[in-house]
Structures are given as structure tokens and as C-alpha cells.
Amino acid sequence: MTDSKYFTTTKKGEIFELKAELNSDKKEKKKEAVKKVIASMTVGKDVSALFPDVVNCMQTDNLELKKLVYLYLMNYAKSQPDMAIMAVNTFVKDCEDPNPLIRALAVRTMGCIRVDKITEYLCEPLRKCLKDEDPYVRKTAAVCVAKLHDINAQLVEDQGFLDTLKDLISDSNPMVVANAVAALSEIAESHPNSNLLDLNPQTINKLLTALNECTEWGQIFILDCLANYTPRDDRESQSICERVTPRLSHANSAVVLSAVKVLMKFMEMLPKDLDYYGTLLKKLAPPLVTLLSAEPELQYVALRNINLIVQRRPEILKHEMKVFFVKYNDPIYVKLEKLDIMIRLASQANIAQVLAELKEYATEVDVDFVRKAVRAIGRCAIKVEQSAERCVSTLLDLIQTKVNYVVQEAIVVIKDIFRKYPNKYESVIATLCENLDSLDEPEARAAMIWIVGEYAERIDNADELLESFLEGFHDESTQVQLQLLTAIVKLFLKKPTETQELVQQVLSLATQDSDNPDLRDRGYIYWRLLSTDPVAAKEVVLAEKPLISEETDLIEPTLLEELICHIGTLASVYHKPPSAFVEGSRGVQHKRLPGSAGSGDSVDSPDTASAAGVSEAPPAVIPSQGDLLGDLLNLDLTPPTATGPPPAPSSGLQMGAMDLLGGGLDSLLGGDLGGSPALGAGFGAPPAAMPASFNAPVSGGLDDLFDLGGGVGMPMGSYSPPKTVWLPAMKAKGLEISGTFARRAGVIQMEMTLTNKAMSVMTDFAIQFNRNSFGLAPAGPLQILTPLSPNQSIEAALPLSTVGPVMKMEPLTNLQVAVKNNIDVFYFSCQYPISMLFVEDGKMERQVFLATWKDIPNDNESQFQIKDCHLNSDAASNKLQGSNVFTIAKRTVEGQDMLYQSMKLTNGIWVLAELRVQTGNPNYTVSLKCRAPEVSQCVFQSYEAMLKN
């Protein structure tokens, strides 16, 4: 006879039958019926309709029946609160029962019924039970307070139950103490700042006494509670440690780990030279090792915690490497954790062993595990310098296996090895390149591209390799696209002659054809860098990269300290502070390890030196925006963490990001966003690299500039000279062409008036340009659709592009034009004002301007006078701005206004100008600086033309 009989049903309807049985006179039948009801309930069937019938069975002296009814009540009272009231009387009566088991059962069950009306009745019985003569009842009542608190916290406080509970910590029975501690801890979790568990030496002493005598679960509660205490001095700390140490030999792994937590925390206060300190360190290793022979689930949690312990105190387990060797039938989650710890423990002494193991793992079946093993080899190389060579050769062996995912992982880690040991292992690049085609994972592709870009000068066909990647640019993941962009820019900076086309291609792909803002932004930044100042570009893009170090995957020390205080908890499993994720804990207090006792012993023993090193020079965690900026510096490949939740970016990354900012990008960011000082401040102090003399006036001028920008906008169109006759009728069989150039809405236009001075109709007009200095070419056909009758004039506007063939003309702005009609072809030449070529984005950033101005040799500077100009400096600035001459800054020195201006030609040539305007003096002085000094004369002419119109 088994319980499965309770599940059989009859045709009449289960509920109906059960109802009849529940109301039967026979005790045995009643009990069987309740059992059936419970059985249905446990499998999730709704038997709430039987509520009154089941409650009727409650008044019985049969304990089993009573318990079964209670089980039912707990489950359904919530949905039937009015009916549940019926049970209250029995509960209250049971709380007075002479049998402690029944008293305890009643108070325990009442606490589980989450109905307000019942909880009201609970208070009095609970108060009595908390002071019951029987400890079994007291310990049950203690837990009941926690239950009640969960339902109605205010009630518990009002009724003074918390104080009674606190008193129970001093109870004579260890079980009662443990339950009181457990209840208080749970209540305290929802009141982080209440001083519920007021720990003082007396209570600690009581807890320690109870610790020896209570159940294993009670020990866990007490140990976790002890861990929150901060001892007054090292002596007290030691005495607590001494009394906790025996718990390390407990069979329950949770007890062991909680004990480890207490010891790890209180150890901090012990002087390192104390004998006891060493003894304690030795005692910690065996229990941790033992945890690894438990069930896999326990192993997993233990390993996550050992990972923390090893980072804080590597000396504890440094000789225990072998227990972390992976067995092939370990569950995958255990394997991965073991691997992680193996790397943490790897040192020069055991590296040979570790490498042999890792190589073994790399041929296992499980793909995830193999990948991680390959990565681990790379991490070994980075961590233990002496092993780097062996690691690299092991990786090369693995690449030879041609197993696809092994090769890919190997390439990813070799990239990291290059970063760590530059100029040492580049001889393997050839082998890597052989495997280019087999890479199908973004990370591996990105790593390979990085290697090609970084070592472009050593790879003969780097351009071909990168070009081959470029073909499918749009299908690549962002990671690869970004890397490809950077790699090609690097290549260009290294071999500018052959790769111009390639770089233009990638820049246009990135900036024009991509929807990804990161990619676009990076593309623009490179573009601007390259077009403004290739020297600076070189310095930025090819900057020496900070070495990566093994610390990259260590947990940040303050977090580590907090996590050590939370050993054994969920926080320790996730390696996140509890505040980050535990929903129930509202505002958890951050725990800190207590400071070491005495000031003289801040120097650790040599053993702990590495740990100390970490805490003294913490690898700062990059703020999230730093991460993004680090990205710009082509360091977007993930640091070699390979595993583990939050990958802490390397300190190196941060430095790189800061450099980049310091180099002038902060002004870029600040400037673009219209002088929001808060933003600028967010990016740190102004770069120290600027000479002070430059810095001061310009930052003063910046404000002016914003005023300017605010007041002016774009009031006037660009300057356009009046039309002149380009082709007289007599030279062109009656066709006269006069025209001019204008820049309208960013488009250069050739505006012409064609007049027919002949006797016959003219048709079939077409136009063509000879090669010229700036590659001007018609962007479309000449639109003259109607035939041109004699004595008729027609206006034609021809949009021009600047992508035509280039040939340097003399003078520079000379343009040779051929016009054809049905009669003949005619040739003429004209000159366009260079201001047509000033593009809209010719506004240089302040810092860049300064740097560029400094950078252009003084020989390239030319000075001109503009006479008889009666504008004041602001009006001049306005006027010029209309033609895309941008005023970057203005300062006034001794009544002289100095305007600093920039403009950019369509072919990317920057011209920098300083315009000096003296009030009352109609003569202006323009100083022009440009890397191509030939344009200066033309620009000057344009200045004069623009200002005088």
C-alpha cells in the first residue's frame, strides 16, 4: 500500500467523494481522506473547496491528523481568510496544551498563515511561547518572530518582540540561541541600519559557547553572525579565531566555509609576525582542499570562494596546485572554475606542471573547456614571464592541430602575448597568417587583424591581407569592423604611399555606409586626425601601448575585500557586491576587512608580497566612459580575462584613454557641445601639454567665441564675385559666356549666362573641364534643355564636384573649360576664388589649432595687408564665417583684435589664419599658415574679396 492510491479518482468527481469521506465518523477514514487532500495539494491540484471540511478535522487528539490539517491550512488560508478564522480558536487552545510538541506546532503553524486576522491573534500566544519553560517551544517561537516580521514588521516592533528575541541570545539552550540569531539576522537584513545584532564581547562569548553545542545549521547562523563583529584588538581577534578553528573539521561544508570566512576576516587584525598567524594560515588549507572532494555542486561554490581566497592570500593554497587538476568526468562548471584557479596559482615553481596539464586539456572533447584551456595557456605566458617561450611554442603546436576553434583561441591569446612581450615572438606571425582563412569567429578575426595592423611593417602583404577582410566589411561584427578600421589606419601611417586608396575606402565605409555610431565616430576621428595633422595621428594611433599585465583579471581590491567578508554567500559566487544584486537586502552595508593591528607591521612577509603589491598599487577600475574611450585607442579587444564575470579592464587601458584625452580630444568633446563646462570638467583637467602662454589667451577667447556663435548663426551666404565675361562672342562663333562661382549649401556651383549672339539656333550644349589643382569637375551634365535662339540669354547653374583628376595649375585657381554646342567646341579659362573650396566643417578645434599652428614651420607663414577695410572685427568675422572661414578664438591685445581663424579646403588642406584688426585703422593684417604654402596667396586674395564685399 503506497500513497499513490491517493491519486486514483473515480467518475463521480474527486472533490465530492473526498467531502463525504472527510465528514465520515470513522477516524481512520477521515485521516485517509485528509491524506488524499494533501496528496492532491502537493502536486498542485486545487482542493481549496474542501476548506471547511478539512478544518473540521482539526480538533483531534491524533497528532498526525492535526499535522496534516495544519499543512493544509498553511497552504490555503491565504485564499480563504474568512474560513481560516475558524481555526484560530483551536490554535489558541493548542498553544496552552501540556504537550510542548503541540504548543510548538501551533505557534509554528500560526506563523505560517499569512492572514492579518490570524496574526492579530498570534501575538499573545507567541509572547507566552517565547518565554515557555520548554526550550523546544522557545526555539520555535524565535523563528516565529521572523515569520511575523515578514508579514507585519510594525506589529513585531510595537509588541516588543525584537527585545524578547535579543534576550534569547543569552538563553541557556544553544539551539534557542542559534535560532534567535538566525531570526535576528533575517530581520536585520531588511533593516540594514538597525542595531538589532548589537555585538559586544559578552554576546560574542555567549555565541561562541553556543557554537560548540548547537546543530550544524545553528553553527552556520552563529558563524555568519560572528563574521559581522569587529574585534577590539588583535588579542580578542586571536581568541575568537582559536575558538572557531575546530569548525574547520566539520563534516558540513557550509559550516567549514562560514568558519573560513570568520578566520579570513579576523586574520587581518593579527600581526603577521605572530606565530599563531602562521599556524592559522596552515590550518586553512586542508579544509579548503577537502571541500573539493564533496559533491560537484558543493565543489562549485567552494571553488568560486577559493578563487577569492587565492587572490587575497595566495600563500594558503600555493602548494595545493594538484587538487585543482581537472578530472575528465567533472561537470563542466567545475572544470572551468578549476582552470581559473590553476592560473591564479601558477608560478615559476609549478609552471611546467600546469602547462603540461593545460596542453592535455586542450585535446579534450568539450569545446568550451578546450577554449578556456587554450586561453589559460596564454594567461600563463602573461603571468609567468619565464614560461612565455614555452607557452608560445605550446600554442604553436596547438595551431598545428588545425582544429578550428583551437586555432582561433590560440590566435586570440597570442595577440595578448604580443601585447605583453613586444618585439619578442613576432617570428610566429607567418604561422598565424597561414591560418587567416580558417578564422570565422569575430574575436579571432579581430585579433588577427590587430596583429596584422600592429606589425604591418613586417608583413609584406599586409595591405593585401587587410584588403581581403575589407571586402565583406558590412557583414563583419562591430568588433572586427572597428579593428579593421584601426589596422588600416595603422598600415597607412606606416606605409602611406601604397595604401592611400585602402584607407580612403575604409574611412568612407566606416563613416558613410555604417549605421554604427561607434564605428562612425571612430572613422571620423581618424579621418580628422589624418587630414589635420598626420604627425599627431601617428602619435595617437601608433602610440606605444601600455603593457598588459596579469592583474587584468584580478578582482579590484576594495571589491575583493568586501567579497572576502561575504565568503560563502551568493555574493561570493557571483563575485559581485551584495548591494549589486540581492533584491531582498535593501541598502546592504558595505563590509570592510578590519585593519591590521599595530602600525609597524604593514610590511607583509615575503610570502604575501604579491598580495600586498596588489593592495598597495590597485589596478584602478576604469569608469564606464573610460572603457569606451579606451576603445578609441584600438584596444577594444577584450583583455585576456577569458573567464569570469566582470572583466576588470587593465590599468593600462585607462592610461591610454587618458593620454588620448589629454592630447586634445577633451577640447573636441567640450567644444562641440557648445561649452558646457560640466562636460569638459568631466573629462579631467586641461591637458598639461599645452604651453601656458598659448593656453591663457585662448581659453579667454573661447567665451567670446561662444558669444559670437550665439549671436550670428549663418547670416550671409558665401561670397561670390560678380559675373565676368569668360568667353566673348567673337571668339566663339557668336556664343558669349559670362559667369561666376558660388558655394551654395555646401555645393560649389558654376553659374553662367549663355547668350546667343549669332544668327542661328544653338543646341546640344555640353561642358568639360581640364584637369585642375583641386579636382573640380562637373557633377552633372550642363542642363540647357531648350535650344538657344538668336539674341536670347539663358542662365545655367552647373554643380561641381571636387573628385575630378588633379593637376597643379598656374595660377593655382585656374580652370580650363571646354564648351561644346552644335556649332563647334570652344575653349576658355577662368579663375575661381579659392573661398569656393572652403568646406563647412573647416572649424578647427581650439587645441588642435594651437598644436597645428605650432607645428607648421614658420617658413610657411605669410603675411598680407588688406587695405581700406572698414569693418570691425566682429563684422569681419561674421562675413568670413559666411564663406566658411571660421573664427576659433578672439583676443584683444592693446586695442588690437586678433581673430584666429581656420578653413579647410575640399582636398583636406587646412589653412590657419590670424587676422589683426585695429580699431580705427582700415588696414588689416592677415597671417596665414598652411602646410601647403602655395595656397596662401589665393587665400589672401579671397580674404580681401570676401571682406570688401
Added chain:
Amino acid sequence: MIHSLFLINHSGDIFLEKHWKSVISRSVCDYFFEAKEKAVEPENVPPVLQTPHHYLISIYRGKLFFLSVIQTEVPPLFVIEFLHRVADTIQDYFGECSEGVIKDNVVTVYELLEEMLDNGFPLATESNVLKEMIRPPTILRSVVNTLTGGSNVGDTLPTGQLSNVPWRRAGVKYTNNEAYFDVIEEIDAILDKSGTTVFAEIQGVIEACVRLTGMPDLTLSFMNPRLLDDVSFHPCVRFKRWEAERVLSFIPPDGNFTLMNYHVSSQNLVAIPVYVKQSISFFETGPCGRLDITIGPKQTMGKTVENMMVTIHMPKAVLSANLTATQGNYTYDIATKVLVWDIGKLNPQKLPNLRGSLSIQAGTPKPEENPSLNIDLKIQQVAISGLKVSRLDMYGEKYKPFKGVKYLTKAGKFQVRT
């Protein structure tokens, strides 16, 4: 603390749920099912899962998942230990821990769960305390109960609940007083291709079966206690005496229990009882490979090695095995790709050998991975670490108990790499 428990079978059906606080919808298990799907093998389901509002901590025992739902910060080890305790209790009560048994005893299991936790705090987890409150079903008792209308729930307070020895109930009476101790050692080892020990350790356990009247106080001493530097004890063992005198002094629980676990890790103490000569190779060309395994005794302390068994997880490409065993039988499961060679007793005069060819699926490349050999064996009457019990003394009671100690060495996770 522990909020709810769901029992889930191999195929993903929830067949029992228990809530210790408010009811949590079983839809919370969907996150678990997702992870289970991802893990493919049930053994590989991560034991701690995070969901938006809860944590799911699970163990996998006897083809069942015990899944607990947690809402606040709780030590996960605490939960895992508890879940194993639940499985142990079910095993203890009904002889096995399986879906069928739990379904057959669903009400008792439910009562047990109710008794084991209160508001998520463990209440009674000691087997003997539980058995006093909820008696395990026996055929005899159910017959008696049906006849007399008696119940299998005790109505007196379990004596162990509050005493200083919660693991033992008062008033135990036996006509035959006996105390047996089994010293069982498992060798965990990894040997590399050449037979060199990469790693070896011994997991030892002393299982006790004590049926003694009254409140006996036992002292167990060893010939060579120095071997034991990494131990964990049943709560009944007095740690101070162990520290001071290296003897186990304790008032035993009634019945079967684990007195102590220990761990011997220094390699010179770990004898490797057998050696394995093996070669498994796959040819570059042609769809076949060769396998040749010979096993011989190494350090057996003069005892016979029994129950020898070799298990090999072959690469996926291996279709079948055509082998000859000089001793024992072999089977190759095509579905799981597991080759099992059951040898039996190891005869030092005539070493068992298994050799022959493996056929590989045509067209697949030569398998890259090297299959590991898993070795099973037993050696009776010896603890391979050399641990020996010297004497057992009893105080507190007058009678003379019958005492016995047995030794057994087994292979634990014993693997040979190829």
C-alpha cells in the same frame, strides 16, 4: 532562507513542490529549464542560477533535480548541503531516492519536508530525530496501523531535539550490542600516458553502524593517527580530544552514520595498486584504429585486486570495436560511445589484455581527442593509506559490545590518460 522546493524529474516534470513561506509560482522553474536545455547533460546544469527575482539552487541526485528557490542572501553551500540532506533522508526512509519512491510516499515526504524546515530554517535534519517524529514506513507497521488505527507520527517530543547530543535519542535498547566500523578509502588519481602519477590522493571515510544500548561513550584510537592531517568529523566527535590525543571520542548516534571523512594528499602515501599499459591509436588513412590495453598489479599490499573494470569514453567517430579480451568481457555501447571492459579479479600470473581494432565512421577526420581510461577496482581488507584502528573502548555502559572493523580500498576518480 529556503523559500520553496521543487522536485523535478529527468524529463523536466515538476512532481512535487513545497513552500515554506508564501507560494511561489512554478513558472520560476522555467529559468531552470532554460539552463537545463543549454547544459545538454543534466550533470552540467550550473547549481546556482540567477533570475530577476530569485535564486535557484539545485542539486542533481538519482536522476532527480532538487531545486530550491531563494529570495534573500543565503549561503549557497547551506542550501546545497540541505538539499543533499533531503535526498539522504528520502534514501534513508525509503531505501532509494527516486521519482517512483517519492510518488509512492508523497505524504510522508511532505511531512518530512515540513519537519525539516521551518520558515526556511532547518528544524530537524538528523535522521534519528526525524524517525522519532515520523516513523519510516514498514510493511509490518502499515498493517498494524490499519488494524489499530495507530499513526506513524510520533506524539512525543523527540528526545534528541534539545539535548546536548541531538544526534542520539534516549532509551535505546538492544539485545545484541554491536559496533562496526568500515574504513573505506577511495583513490583519486590521474596517471599520464607513460604511467607517471600526475596527481593522486585518498578520500577516506569511516562509516559506522552502532547499535548499543543506553548512552555509550566510545573512544576509537588508531595505530598511525599521524596520517590524518585533514579530517572532518561527525558533530558527535569531541574535537578537543582529537587535537590533544589524536583519538576519536564520541557518543555515537544510533544506527548508521559517517563518523569521519579524511583526506590523504601527500603523494608518497598514496599507493597506486595497478599499472596500465595502453595504446589507442587511429590511423591517418583508412577508417580504423587500434586498441591494446594490459593491466597488471603494482602496489597492492599483498592483496588481490577485485572487481577490476575499465571504462573508456570513445571519440564520437568510433562506430564499433572488434576486440579480444584474455579475461573478462567487454561491451561497446554505440549510442553513448562507452567501452566497458569488466575484468573481475586481477591475476598477477596471467595479466589481462584487451586488444583489437576500432572502426571509425568513414569520411570523418581522425579523432583529435585522446580518450581517458577510467579504472574501477576494489581491494578488500586493506586501507591503502595504511591507516589502522588499534582499539575501541566503551565507557558509560556496563555490557560488553561486539566490535568489528573492516577495511576496503576502492578506486574513486581513477583515470589514465592516453
